[in-house]
Amino acid sequence: MTVTPPRAGDEGTTARGAGATAGRHREAGAGGGGADEVLLPGARVAAAETARPATEAPGVGATTGTGTKKNPPAEGGPPTRGFLAKATLVTAALSIAGALLGLGRDQALAHLFGAGTETDAFLVAWTVPEVAATLLIEDGMAFVLVPAFSLAVARRASRTGGSGGSGGDPVRALVASTLPRIALALVGVSALLIAGAPYLVAGLAPGLPDPRLAVDCTRLTATCVLSFGLAGYCSAALRAHRRYLAPAAIYVAYNTGIITAMFVLGGHWGVRSAAIGVALGGCLMVAAQTPSLVRQLFGRHRSAAPTATTPESPATEHSGRSEQSEQSGQPSVTHSVNLALVTPVLLFALCRQSQVLIERYLASNLPSGAISHLNYAQKVAQIPMTLSLMLCTVTFPVLAQALAEGDTERARNRVEHDVSVAACIVLLGAAAVFACAPQIIELLFQRGAFTARDTAATATVMRVYSVGLLGHTLVGALVRTYFSAGRPTWYPLAAMAAGIVATSWIGAATVGAWGVSGIAAANAVGITLTAALLLSGMSARRSVPIRTRRVVHELSKPLRAAGCAAVAGALCASRFEAPALALCAGGTTVALVYVPLLRLLGVQAVAPAFRTALRSVTRRLPHARFR
DSSP states (O other): OOBOOOOTTOSTTSHHHHHHHHTTOOOOSSOSGGGGBOOOTTOOOOHHHHTSOOOOOTTBOEEOTTSOEEOOOOBTSOOBHHHHHHHHHHHHHHHHHHHHHHHHHHHHHHHHHOSSHHHHHHHHHTHHHHHHHIIIIISHHHHHHHHHHHHHHHHHHHHHHHHTTOSOOHHHHHHHHHHHHHHHHHHHHHHHHHHTHHHHHHHHOTTOSOHHHHHHHHHHHTTHHHHHHHHHHHHHHHHHTTOOHHHHTHHHHHHHHHHHHHHHHHHHHTTHHHHHHHHHHHHHHHHHHHHHHHHHHHSOOOBOOOOOOOOOOTTOOOOHHHHHHHHTTOOOOOSOBOHHHHHHHHHHHHHHHHHHHHHHHHHTTSSTTHHHHHHHHHHHHTHHHHHHTHHHHHHHHHHHHHHHTTOHHHHHHHHHHHHHHHHHHHHHHHHHHHHHHHHHHHHHHOSTTOOHHHHHHHHHHHHHHHTTHHHHHHHHHHHHHHHTTSSOOOHHHHHHHHHHHHHHHHHHHHHHHHTHHHHHHHHHHHHHHHHHHHHHTOOTTTSOOOOHHHHHHHHHHHHHHHHHHHHHHHHHHTTOSSHHHHHHHHHHHHHHHHHHHHHHHTOTTHHHHHHHHHHHHHSOOTTOOBO
């Protein structure tokens, strides 16, 4: 399959002209008005416009101080730091809502079906949507399509601004050339999984006592390959357009569908109702984004101001084919996202998700309920990781465009800042999870068929998982930089493969003595090894040449603070019998120890990020409207 998005720089008056003017601007740490601006390469704005502080939330029309409505930033124009903060807050808020519904989904599963043979069978089938989400929504497809759509959006903005809207629409051309092929491939994979469900179950969990239930659930969940693929496509296109509301809401819709199906159909269909809910939830993910995407494709688009013509930059490549398409008024298709680019991205995402496959394969030979304990512990433990990566999700299109324009200094600053902030957030969550794991699991799950024994086993596993949360976050943050430049690279796959080998060997060696805790420890060691390899491999040849020693030094500060906070929180929580009171006391202790230690150790990224977020949410938006 060859995917051919338009290339940034195919026009004589495209983004490269403004790249000389705006591409080298850096984020200002403080100051008013223009000091907060984060200029994208390839865009220029009038001085009066850049002097105004941004009050637009992503997908929200804002107002000026006089009450006059002000449009969101021009398509392809410069997002401000305040805009990025609002985008992160909107994404985080909806992600928290989705995560809470995910917890409600797991609570309903535990309450209705417990942690035994039935749930083990469903969780084997659950492997399909987990892998599909990684490949098609969170990592794989996003790494390919977000840069492609970012370039197409920037080119449409420069074409409209510089030539009065003449010529075809690069975004529509990209959709026309990619969506039919991707949809056809997704239909084929879904059909293949449905037909091969018995063999898939046998390979994933050969120790299941009754594989027939798992096969039935797998055939139902296999439909999510198509729905997740379409949802991921919509998400990539909308994020490139700086529309974050609908993409962030997809897991709210997804988990709502699963919960509804379990309660409505659970009495008759048993745990198969959860698999039906997966199929329904996937359709809701697409439905939640389709209206917004249609507006972006066929509505009227704001454009950036006209850019000056400059000589060709090294990042610009022309061919006879592109020149002919320009003369004929059709979008250029010189930049091919072909199999050489797609393959390492998808293989990396699949390799990363294989950690779950290894865990369930090893746990299938343990006593009944082992797979369920791993699943519940992992779902709760990874919530801090998911929240910590929200900023990276929002800034991914910004990073992709900066790298496409050759602005490595701005890309480096972006990566270093995002990694530092994400690490501070996830380590706070990891400390709280470690300190209060028994209380969290008891409050969330211990009811119905989920017993106190299940709580103790799940809490132990969750504490082990928390040790690897920093590694998971660093992998999620750093791998984006390797795939943002739109050129094939195999290094992330090699780093992930090394981590998978470590996970497999350590898990096989420890599962006999430590059971599920040994499997969780193998996961933590393997992902931490991958994170270390990705961090050490950051260079101009492969990715972004960050200052590795400085980044490692900054990461050590919140890591030390989290260790102290986790111990203090665990000691405080252990003094109370009531789980709610123990959780409150332990969590408060973690925060009261962690935050002052960050300040004492001089962590640089926390205070500016907090000020920007606070400034964003306190601004008045009297006529806000969502798109």
